[in-house]
Amino acid sequence: MEEKKRTDEFEAGTAPPSRLNNREERRVQKWRKMIGTGGSDWKYYVRRKPNVVKRRIRKGIPDCLRGLVWQLISGSRDLLLMNPGVYEQLVIYETSASELDIIRDISRTFPSHVFFQQRHGPGQRSLYNVLKAYSVYDRDVGYVQGMGFLAGLLLLYMSEEDAFWLLVALLKGAVHAPMEGLYQAGLPLVQQYLFQFEQLVKEHLPKLGRHFDEEMINPSMYASQWFITVFSYSFPFPLALRIWDVFLYEGVKIVFQIGLALLSSCHDNLMKLSFEKLIHALRNFPDEAMNPDSLLPNAFSIKLSKRLIELEKQYNDRNGVSSHKQVKQPRLSRKAS
Incomplete structure (x- = not known):
């Protein structure tokens, strides 16, 4: 395609504390207070000060907290806690009809990003596992190529299991309208x-x-x-x-x-x-x-x-x-x- 593939030219990650300026440090502290330990205060804060949460999110979530906050606002953290061991079973014990399609497409997902560059490296393995697990979890949808970009972006900020449940939250509609219709037959x-x-x-x-x-x-x-x-x-x-x-x-x-x-x-x-x-x-x-x-x-x-x-x-x-x-x-x- 002709589009500029600029998304994969950057690396996700957290700047070392020494490189954060005072303003950014204050911003991170505000967010930490809003989230609480491991997200313990998040729901309370959202109910109490929804406009503050919305304003801060629109200004951008601090990169060092982005993965956790994405899980909290998407509802995926709750899905993870309600389904212990499910991801492991999907990856290890189940087989998918889409496995060859997933393997074929993995190298096309953020091909210039260091995390996904190495053939059969940790990034590509994680991406394969998440996509395979989802194709088994929802056999009606299975696997469609565009899913790789969603899963790949999530994997830059969280573990395989966390990325899987966030993908489920998005496609099945844990908080907002389900997205699975983007990938079903006929789109x-x-x-x-x-x-x-x-x-x-x-x-x-x-x-x-x-x-x-x-x-x-x-x-x-x-x-x-x-x-x-x-x-x-x-x-x-x-x-x-x-x-x-x-x-x-x-x-x-x-x-x-x-x-x-x-x-x-x-x-x-x-x-x-x-x-x-x-x-x-x-x-x-x-x-x-x-x-x-x-x-x-x-x-x-x-x-x-x-x-x-x-x-x-x-x-x-x-x-x-x-x-x-x-x-x-x-x-x-x-x-x-």
Whole structure:
């Protein structure tokens, strides 16, 4: 693909304490107080001061706490605690029909990132285990290539087992609407999101929407990966992480907001381009358009919650789509004692 694979050019990790400035140290301390030991105070704080939590998440979760906070805000920590030993059984004792597909695709997931570069190295093994485990946990969905980017990003911040349960929380809908429809046959949720996004472009950026129509450009040509990988595939790593912070807490709305904010920031240039150059530009946004400190505030200013619900209903009415399924527990047959 033509997209710039910038996400894997950076390494996740924590700066040593000596390199944290005083302001960052104070920020980390605020977060530690909010979380409590091992997350013990998190739910209490979220109930007591939801607006403070939302504001701090939108400013970015400190990198040294990101893995833990992602588990807390996604609901995956609860799933892990409710299912002791399940991940180990899925990895060790179960077999998957998708194993060869997973092995084939692993080298394509963040290929430039040091953690995943070594063939059969620890990063690739962990990624294989998580994807195999999920394909067994949910045999209806199994494995689809885009899942690798979600699991790969999670593995940079947490253990295999933690990453697996966060993947379950996302796809099965522990907190927000389930994402499994992004990967089911026919990609039903992708189709819904693209429908919603196309309508939103026409409503928020009418001139650009008309220009896209004239050039026969539709969102499936440039935005599918945004939804399937939540911007982890081709966007700068610092931006992808900030988007994921918000995505895990507020849901998929942020993907629509970021998409509209990107198009808005490049509006004048996009209006000048014809089909082929438009496609290239929509897959390769300039670096200045993807500065988290300017893009995210612009995205947050776009109010979409009510309209997204209306467009979802409109899409479902037109296509006879039923309501989302909720989290289900795995059906396991232990093959070893």
